[in-house]
Amino acid sequence: MKKFSITIAGGGSTFTPGIILMLLDNLDKFPIHEIKLYDNDPERQATVAGACEILLKEQAPDIRFVETTDPEEAFSNIDFVMAHIREGKYAMREQDEKIPLKYGVVGQETCGPGGIAYGMRSIGGVLELVDYMEKYSPDAWFLNYSNPAAIVAEATRLLRPNSNILNICDMPIGIEELMASSIGLSSRKEMDVKYYGLNHFGWWTDIRDKEGNDLLPQIREHVSKHGYVTVEKSKQHSEASWNSTFAKAKDVQALDPETVPNTYLKYYFYPDYEVAHSNPEFTRANEVMEGREKFVFEECQKIIDNQTSKGTELHIDEHASYIVDLARAIAYNTKERMLLIVENNGAISNFDPTAMVEVPCLVGSQGPEPLVMGEIPRFQKGLMEQQVAVEKLVVEAWVEKSYQKLWQALTLSKIVPSAQVAKDILDELIEANKGYWPELSKEGAGTLATDEVVKS
Template identity: 45%
Template sequence: MEKQHLTIAGGGSTYTLGLLMSLISEKDNFPLASITFYDTDIERQQKVAEASKVVIKEKYPDLEEFIVTSDKETAYKDKDFIFVQIRTGGLEMRIKDEEIPLSHGIVGQETCGPGGMAYGLRSIKDMIELVEDIRFYSKDAWILNYTNPAAIVAEALKRVFPEDHRLINICDMPISIMNGLATLINRSVWDLDPGYFGLNHFGWFTDIYDTEGHNLTDEIKNKILSEGLQPESEIAEDPSWIATFKQVEQTLRDFPEYIPNTYLQYYLYPKKMVEKENPKYTRASQVIGGRAKEVFEMCERISARQTIADEKLEGDVHGVYMVKIAESFAYNKNEKFIVMTKNNGTIPNIPKEAIIEVPALITSNGVKPIQVGEIGTFYKGLMESQYAYEKLTVDAYFEGSRLKLLQALTLNRTVVNANIANDILNDLLEANKDYWPNFA
């Protein structure tokens, strides 16, 4: 089995250690010759890298080369895979993404609603530049991008790189939900074969089968309604995620046809989502004072002690998911995963150019989406409205149109009020003046 050369763009991310452990857990199926960390934040990356050296020494001694760099050529030249996880503006701008909408009584969330629009508009420029850099040095590398908000990023990248079939956008939420569903029925998540359709952070599980073809959907639905759904793995004890997964029960009671993606709560119950938030201590502040702080403290302990003994450090399900997708690309395994891809008739009664999220076969020749067929009026209406918001946001970026930003926000189900949309937009324009293009 040929060894791969991998770069993690965003090496200073708090998710990098978990991703490294996921790579280690899959090293027999996805063997690596080299791992390269690349980040523009040298100090932050160095903290993660020093701990990673210890992890590699103890858990991956047969890795031939580990490189830490802020040089693009070193990061991207002659690579087979690039995993991309960047956050333009950092967690500090995420605070503003969440606080500004909440100050107007509107959902404040990093990927949904006005906050998602703000984050997306910041991400587009850096993501385009990053892909151009990668393609300059490695024209055939597989780029697996999980930079948020994935829907807006994917829509923008589709326009700039329309023929780049080795540029794949992936979200970890479907596998995180499936992990919770599997636990409900005492199964491994890797034994589940889901039917799914939607847009990113905006979709539904239609059926859940096991690998032997038994339909588990009704059993899972009944379990959700009787016991609720709990997050698993690295988010199992996070109060915010516990509340998010708990909401699935009400959503399923109200709309029992399909099992919802957890993010639908923001669009279907926006008032409730606003009421449970503290505008002065949002999710971003929780992350800064919680997971981010804990990860960097762990990095410091590992670096100081030169061992990972006694540390709770393991691969997470979404990291393993990413690696398994890479395996299927690298070795033509033809395995099925939920990924983002251009519609092109997979769902015939929505726009063919929309970026949808559906199960697909992953091959060395690219993504082969599995036909969904026409969807019902309720889902079609929701998806077309959400896609119009995403499309207008990206239109606005490339055209410099403030009008289209206002149209996008007014369409978004978390807002739907033009006066409020205008007020929020003014605040976001001021907060993002160093990141957004000029909007006329």
């Protein structure tokens, strides 16, 4: 049986050890010849890689391990890239969250101004990785779960239309685990779902068990009373911010009680509530830096110091199982049904065919085959049209280096109350992101007229 070679791009990420542990736990289903960690921050990566090398020696000594900052070494002779990069790290995420809050606007890493700022940083980094893969391993597949996934997916659609890229997000997977738990199932894999939307912006419309029994009424009832909070605490996050998010889903669902929503819709439906319950001095970025970031790096250092993983509290990242399933679907042509971010092309019949939508797909060796979700209601369609316009304007602003289009994107975001507030936030974000964003020009709106101009 073929053994696969994988590059994890973002080797210094706090999520890398959990992904390594998940890969090790699935070697019977997805055998591995080599794992390479690649990062442009050698010091940060060294700590994670040092621990991961010991984990591999203990659990799978036959797997070759490489830690590198050299693109040629990282991307040569591989089958898959698993990419989860964060341009600017948590220091810039903190700016993404705190700058909008100064103006009474939601500060969040993927929604509104924070997501736009992060997207402007991420596009170039992800495209660079795609280009390395295509140069050194042109037949490999790029599994991208770098945020903000919606903006990154639109950029890859527009600027690398023929590349082997799958854009994915594990948030729906986490929510589906909570749904399964809420009705007494042991795993989301016992359910088949219908879902449509944009990334961090969608709705489940049908959920059934493998015998075809309708589970949605039971799940809807639970969400209407408790959100996604379940009695099984192991399924919940430990941080207070996440648990309030899961609870708030009941208020989000009230807008369309026939469906169950993605949790991130709370930022668009209840921005005033979110701002009122935010601490401008201590945001989610601070929570992560003092929580997961500190924990993972301390655990990695402990493994290095002790030269053994015995007693470590590092654990498998269950969300990462989605990455293994996706790689297996491509490697073995399994046609597994999975939620992916893909070009619409009629999957939602009454929506922009070029929009990057999140829908169920059958995944095989040729990539995803989106399932047709049909027409969507006016409420969701209106919300999605506004949001997809924001995402497209951000990518056009990045391509054209256009201040005007980025201002338009911020103004159009449902979270931002006015064009003046959008401009004030944008001007401060430009200062904070010097060296990360393209230098924006205020001269006109650029020359990008159509998708075809960029693709040619």
